[in-house]
Amino acid sequence: MTTPLATVANSIIEFILSLLRDPAAVAELEKDPEAALVKNKVAGICADDVRAVAPIIYDRPDVAPKPTSAHSTPPPPSDNDVVNEITRITNNWTTIDSRATIVDQSVNQNIWTEGGDVSQIFDQGAGVASGDGSVAAGDDNTVGDPIPDDADEEPTLPDLPDLPGVPDLPDAAAPEDPVPAVDDSASIGDTQPAAPVDSLAAAEVADGAQEAATVLQETAETVSDAPPPPAYEAPVAEVDEAVWSEPDDTTPVEEIVYPDEFSEEQ
Numbered sequence: 001m002t003t004p005l006a007t008v009a010n011s012i013i014e015f016i017l018s019l020l021r022d023p024a025a026v027a028e029l030e031k032d033p034e035a036a037l038v039k040n041k042v043a044g045i046c047a048d049d050v051r052a053v054a055p056i057i058y059d060r061p062d063v064a065p066k067p068t069s070a071h072s073t074p075p076p077p078s079d080n081d082v083v084n085e086i087t088r089i090t091n092n093w094t095t096i097d098s099r100a101t102i103v104d105q106s107v108n109q110n111i112w113t114e115g116g117d118v119s120q121i122f123d124q125g126a127g128v129a130s131g132d133g134s135v136a137a138g139d140d141n142t143v144g145d146p147i148p149d150d151a152d153e154e155p156t157l158p159d160l161p162d163l164p165g166v167p168d169l170p171d172a173a174a175p176e177d178p179v180p181a182v183d184d185s186a187s188i189g190d191t192q193p194a195a196p197v198d199s200l201a202a203a204e205v206a207d208g209a210q211e212a213a214t215v216l217q218e219t220a221e222t223v224s225d226a227p228p229p230p231a232y233e234a235p236v237a238e239v240d241e242a243v244w245s246e247p248d249d250t251t252p253v254e255e256i257v258y259p260d261e262f263s264e265e266q
Contacts, residue, residue, distance in 0.1 A: 008045065012053050015040040016086060020063065020095045026087075033083045047081035054089060066094045101130035 018040070019025050029036040037043045057063055078084055105124045129136035 008042075008049065009053050009056075011040070011042050012045060012049060013057060015042050016050075016053070016057055016089055017060075017063075017095065019086065019090050020093060026090050029083065029086065033078065033080050037082070045082055047085045050082060050085040050089075054085075057089065058093065062096050063093055064096050066092055099131075101128060103128055 103126050111118055127136040
C-alpha cells in the first residue's frame with residue numbers, strides 16, 4: 001500500500017516549517033539526519049520531493065526571506081541530497097511570528113423612521129491586550145509600582161480622642177511599694193495545712209448529688225398529690241327526625257318456598 005502524494009507533500013511542508021520555527025530542530029537534523037527524517041515521518045523522500053514543495057513554502061504569508069545580516073554560515077555539504085536541499089531552505093528563509101489583532105466595533109442596523117426624526121449617540125470603547133506579556137486595564141495603570149519602605153512594619157492603632165468625663169488611665173508601671181517577701185520558715189508552725197484538693201472536690205460533688213436527690217423527691221411528691229384530671233364524657237348523639245323516623249305500619253312478607261330442582265325424586 002502506497003502513501004498518497006498529497007499526504008507526503010503535506011508531511012514535508014510541515015517538517016520544513018517546523019525547522020524554520022525551531023533552531024533546535026535544525027541542529028537535531030544536522031546531528032542525525034536519518035533519525036530526524038524517521039521521527040517526522042518523511043523517511044524515504046528524495047531531493048526532488050523537497051524541490052517540488054519549496055515554492056509552496058515560499059508563498060506562505062508567514063514565511064519570508066532572512067535579512068542579509070541574519071544569514072548563518074552554512075554547514076558543510078552532506079552526503080544526503082535531501083538534507084542539503086532542506087538546509088538550503090532553512091539558511092535563506094524564516095518564519096514571521098504574525099499574530100494580528102483585529103478589533104471590530106462596527107454597528108450594523110436598519111432604522112425605519114416612517115418619515116419621522118431619529119437621533120442616535122454611539123459611545124464605544126475597547127481595552128485590548130495583544131502580544132506576549134501585555135496587560136489590559138480599564139483605567140490608568142502603572143506597571144512596576146515601587147513597594148513602600150514601611151510595608152514590613154506592623155500596623156499601629158491611631159490615638160483615640162479623650163472622652164469627656166472619663167479620667168485618663170495610669171500607665172502600667174512598677175509599683176512604688178513592692179510587696180515584701182514572706183519568710184516561710186517563720187510561719188510554718190503557725191498555719192494549718194490546707195485541705196487536699198481532691199477532698200474538697202469530692203465534698204462538693206456529694207453536696208450536689210444530695211441537692212439533686214432532694215429536688216427529685218419534692219417533685220415526685222408534688223405530682224402524686226395533684227388531683228387526677230376529669231374524665232371525658234362524650235355528648236349524646238342527636239338524630240335528625242327529618243332524616244330518620246321509625247316506620248308506623250309494618251307489612252308482613254310472605255315466605256315463598258321454591259321446589260328443589262335436584263331432589264331425590266327427580
